[in-house]
Amino acid sequence: MNTKQLKEFNIPFVGLKLGIHQFEYEIDNTFFEHFDYDEFNSSNISIQLEFNKKSTLFELKFYARGTVNINCDVTNEPFDLPIENDLFLVIKFGTAYNDENEELLILPHGEYEVNVQQYIYELVVLGLPQKRVHPGVEDGTLDSDILDKLEELSPKKETLKKDNEEIDPRWDKLKNLLNDK
Structure with a gap:
């Protein structure tokens, strides 16, 4: 998927001091529309990102918390589904860009920023259960x-x-x- 990068998800790491830096993102359906993902009626998700800058690599811990309004797979009734997921990512530097490993991103030497929107998208979408059942069906x-x-x-x-x-x-x-x- 060749998705245009949203600037608000760029992290210019060159200017950051060594140590832990906190980033927060509030995302809703406009974020998912950017990926042509339209399964949510609405969404309200808070993303916390802990960015640990070390001398030769970066460690990123993503935390997603919030809700998505989605239709039940059994009844098609809309309901709020709680989302809670996390992701750990290591960024290293190499000769060429490589994101084939889901837990390791290699950026070319000389890069000065990283865009994290794809990781946030996957964090939320892959955090959804396979079967989405309205809690009222179960109880x-x-x-x-x-x-x-x-x-x-x-x-x-x-x-x-x-x-x-x-x-x-x-x-x-x-x-x-x-x-x-």
Whole structure:
């Protein structure tokens, strides 16, 4: 993905003293639109970045906290999904740019700044669960037409009992053979 770099995510490390530096970013859907990512109805995420400048390398610790409003995979009802994820990245210098390793970024000698927007994007998007289920589905408090229809179409417990009661008694003899081992 050849995404234009957003200047507010550039960190000019040349002017930074050795040691730990804090950066904060508040991101919402305009950030994700930049990546053509439109699965969120809305988002409100705080990114904390701890940038540790050492003499030969940098250590970056990203922390994402906040919520995204997303549609439930079961009912399609929108809900606020809490986001909490972190990422550790080491930046070293080499002959050529290389970001093939997800925990190591190599910048060419002579670079004076690094853009962290891709790491923030991945931190949030990869922090999402595979299946996004409304908490009301799990605890039974969500009132939804789709859930009502799923309940209506699911097999009833009484039906299952009746099916079990009508089993031919000869099958019980076979089950006993299995249990006698």
